[in-house]
Amino acid sequence: MATSTETIRTGTGADLVAAEDVLLFVNAAITATGQREFRSTAYQQRLSLDFLHEYVRVNYRRVYAAALALDINDHNAVRIVQGLLESAADATAEEKRTEGRLIAARLAKLPPQRVYRLFRVLRGAKVNNRRTRAIMRDWLAARPDPAHDAVKYRAGLKTAARHVHLRFGGPGEPGETGDFLFRPGRRPRYRHQLLDAWRRAHYEQGAVDKLPFTVAEGFAARHGMKREVFLERMVPRMTRLERLRTQGQRSAGNDVRLPTDIDLTVMPLTRLALYVLSLGFEVRGLHRKELTHALRTAARRAAGPHAGSWGRVAAVLDDSYSSSGSGEKRRRPLAVALACHFLLEALAAPGAYIPLWTSGGTDPLLVRPWGPTPLGTRVLDALEHGPDRLVIVSDGWDNAPPGLAGEVLRVWRTRLDPDRRTAVVHMNPVYDADGFDVRHLAQGVPTAGIRDAEDLPALVEIAQFAEGRTGTAALYAYLDRQVARFVSGEKAGAHREQA
Structure with missing residues (x-):
């Protein structure tokens, strides 16, 4: 990004227009998600975003890529990655190197379900260049537990594995994940506990609570388990957000209490504010001290x-x-x-x-x-x-x-x-x-x-x-600094909790 700004510094008037375009796109990439807002429909939102992404990608490609280093939302981060990979032929060798580092750093911060969805879109669009395959392979190789992904994101992992011709197998687990995905009836049992729990859950109710919550829900319905009983058994397997979302279903009647198994003070501030607003006035008043302490912390x-x-x-x-x-x-x-x-x-x-x-x-x-x-x-x-x-x-x-x-x-x-x-x-x-x-x-x-x-x-x-008042040169220098920090892993900001 160090030399990226030179390409658009062509004069005072052009500088001003370029800076306005950059700030306009950053504002959109932070706030817009393509969903309905109070005063506009989802279609209007998507149409507006489509135009902005295309305009900035074509006219300010390096700035477009640099937006991945800013605090934009996940929806637009995925859109930018997709746009860069689909239009690889328009980039220079230097741009491709910078984009590759930015894409890899941003994918590492995205929720895995969004990344798998992106890979499915890229495969559907037949984006199969060498750089795309390398990025997908590197991201898959960095996943901490492929077997967990095979159970929780089965369709996404299968699609990605096919697209990059990924081979599973390694010491202690020779091809188990690959057999699970592509040859599910080949093995009578699996050494990996999660894979075997998925196999047993088809006929054994006791294996259901060994699975990730979103996967276990389908098996619970198949076995006819009562919702309240199922939720209580799944609490140890739930993420913090899943426990909050199901809190009302786990409470008796309308007696909604604050969860005792979650430390609200460690939640991200905005997400905590959303949770507080989801509570009734009576609950907020009753737990004023705890909620205020959590928000201030x-x-x-x-x-x-x-x-x-x-x-x-x-x-x-x-x-x-x-x-x-x-x-x-x-x-x-x-x-x-x-x-x-x-x-x-x-x-x-x-x-x-x-x-x-x-x-x-x-x-x-x-x-x-x-x-x-x-x-x-x-x-x-x-x-x-x-x-x-x-x-x-x-x-x-x-x-x-x-x-x-x-x-x-x-x-x-x-x-x-x-x-x-x-x-x-x-x-x-x-x-x-x-x-x-x-x-x-x-x-x-x-x-x-x-x-x-x-x-x-x-x-x-x-x-x-x-x-x-600060000048366009300062804006571009700021973007350069953000890119350098982001790709080196120095950028501040907590990882979003996975749903």
Whole structure:
């Protein structure tokens, strides 16, 4: 990536257009997932994303690849990998080397089910060049337990193995996994416990709870096992997310309690916020102390070395009705706002944080999507406190009255604070399919897309490039640094828990 920026530095006007295109794509790749949003359909989302991916891949290929090193979501990471591999003929030898390292590093961070799905798409598209096969073989070779994948992701592993002509077998396990996948009736039993448990589960109910949860569910239904009994037996085999998802089914009646077998404090901040919002108000109130402690612990961990370093911080947080999201992304915008609330509390100096919810509420643990979006009024309230930083977390649909927030910010920036004593940034968790970007509030106020609150400090750094004060050279240098850190394994950020 070190020389990638030279190809698009052709002049001041071209630099500006290129930088705007890069930031627009990054915002989309962070927030958009091709799913229905509150104000746009899934079809509109996919159509908009298709155009952006094609446009950036063709015009800024190296920047397109560099996006894999940023905090983009898994959906767009897979789209980028697919686009790069399908268009390998358009890349130079140097680009292929850089792309190969980026792809390998990104695949290692993706959930395995997404990677197997990608391999199936590549096989269906007949992408069978040498580089693609090498990438697939390297990823498969790095999997910690092929037998586990053979049971849990059987179809995906079979497809990938066929595509790269993978040969199974090794010391202590001569071809067992291969026989399991392609010759299931050849062996009367397997030495690997998981493979043999799958074989026995066809006729032995006691073997069901030795399997991964998603695989065991099908066998439990076949044996007619009661759901409650099955779930209790499967608890030791479940991931943390699976235990949370089935918590209500394992509880008696409507008595939903916090799980005693899960340490909520180790959960990622945004995912924890989603879980909290999935609980009823009564449960949240009853377990206020435990939930608040878990959220603050996760926020301090996400803040890392930035904790307490942001001075006086004011936040305008959107809990209007549109923060309910959609059926596919239920309460996601509200969860991002809730997670940002606790993260900003950790980033601010002690006692120097002022949260302002659009609904006027003061209890973050009991927020709900409700009412209009009076961003302008809340921005005025926040600026009265004279903060060092103002962070706005909203989908940008200011409607009470429409446009007031943009006008307030324009006057503040041009008339009242031209020296920019207060840094203002807008974090938007919702992709606007019609605008090919996240919705902005005002010119001169940087807006960045956000999906996980944990990425907020890094996204604030990216947002500064949208102000036009740092220059395009700084933007490209930033991308170069991120690529170097990412491929060397130095990039910060926790692995997402596998579903």
